[in-house]
Amino acid sequence: MSIIAENLQAVEATIGAACATAGRARNEVDLLAVSKTFPAEAVVEAMTAGQRAFGENYLQEALDKMQEVARLQPDTAVAWHFIGPIQSNKTRPIAANFQWVHTVERLKIAQRLSEQRPEELGPLDVCIQVNISGEASKSGANADELPELARQVAALPMLRLRGLMAIPEATQDEAQQRAAFARLRALFDKLQASGLALDTLSMGMSGDLKAAVAEGATIVRIGSAIFGARHYE
Numbered sequence: 001m002s003i004i005a006e007n008l009q010a011v012e013a014t015i016g017a018a019c020a021t022a023g024r025a026r027n028e029v030d031l032l033a034v035s036k037t038f039p040a041e042a043v044v045e046a047m048t049a050g051q052r053a054f055g056e057n058y059l060q061e062a063l064d065k066m067q068e069v070a071r072l073q074p075d076t077a078v079a080w081h082f083i084g085p086i087q088s089n090k091t092r093p094i095a096a097n098f099q100w101v102h103t104v105e106r107l108k109i110a111q112r113l114s115e116q117r118p119e120e121l122g123p124l125d126v127c128i129q130v131n132i133s134g135e136a137s138k139s140g141a142n143a144d145e146l147p148e149l150a151r152q153v154a155a156l157p158m159l160r161l162r163g164l165m166a167i168p169e170a171t172q173d174e175a176q177q178r179a180a181f182a183r184l185r186a187l188f189d190k191l192q193a194s195g196l197a198l199d200t201l202s203m204g205m206s207g208d209l210k211a212a213v214a215e216g217a218t219i220v221r222i223g224s225a226i227f228g229a230r231h232y233e
């Protein structure tokens with residue numbers, strides 16, 4: 001078995017145990033394998049082990065990798081999720097090449113994604129990224145502007161607002177991890193109570209997966225625990 005297949009098995013075991021502890025069904029949590037900085041061959045190894053959803057942060061790297069993966073595995077469909085910061089001049093290729101975008105944080109970007117989404121692909125699944133760490137983070141919509149933004153994004157014709165995403169401040173302390181995820185969960189519950197039909201909480205990475213599952217994550221975004229340590233150029 002490849003290292004990636006072994007790592008996937010270990011991550012799967014961790015998710016399973018976290019679900020059991022939280023009294024949740026295993027199928028309530030989807031695993032997004034974050035393949036940024038890793039080559040197409042690593043994605044193919046994960047596909048061979050059964051993984052079908054992949055997250056990428058950098059547009060050009062992702063587009064190159066998609067082509068290469070399609071060449072190596074032409075008969076296997078995978079879902080690509082964009083999870084990086086979005087520049088407004090990059091929305092068109094994002095709208096055309098990804099099934100999901102987790103990092104919508106302002107209306108202008110959402111409007112462009114909706115306008116530029118090719119009709120034949122159907123609505124793009126999106127999450128709004130929320131800043132739940134206050135001053136410590138520059139990314140994400142603020143909690144106070146979230147209700148209005150969510151209402152506006154949900155009304156866009158070629159987007160389907162699925163839920164919320166956050167990247168909390170990194171900490172090893174599980175109680176602090178859980179507190180941050182609980183804040184996102186509370187915002188999600190409020191939006192649902194206001195009438196929006198949401199089903200996705202995208203939260204939890206390699207270092208805080210258990211806490212995220214305990215607080216209700218429905219997508220965990222796992223990179224290094226599957227593919228190994230990243231080396232940036």
Ligand SMILES: *Cc1c(COP(=O)(O)O)cnc(C)c1O
Nearest residue numbers: 034083205206207221222223224
């Ligand atoms: C890189 C990244 C991940 C994966 O992080 P790991 O710690 O390697 O699991 C998850 N989400 C986002 C938004 C990322 O940029």
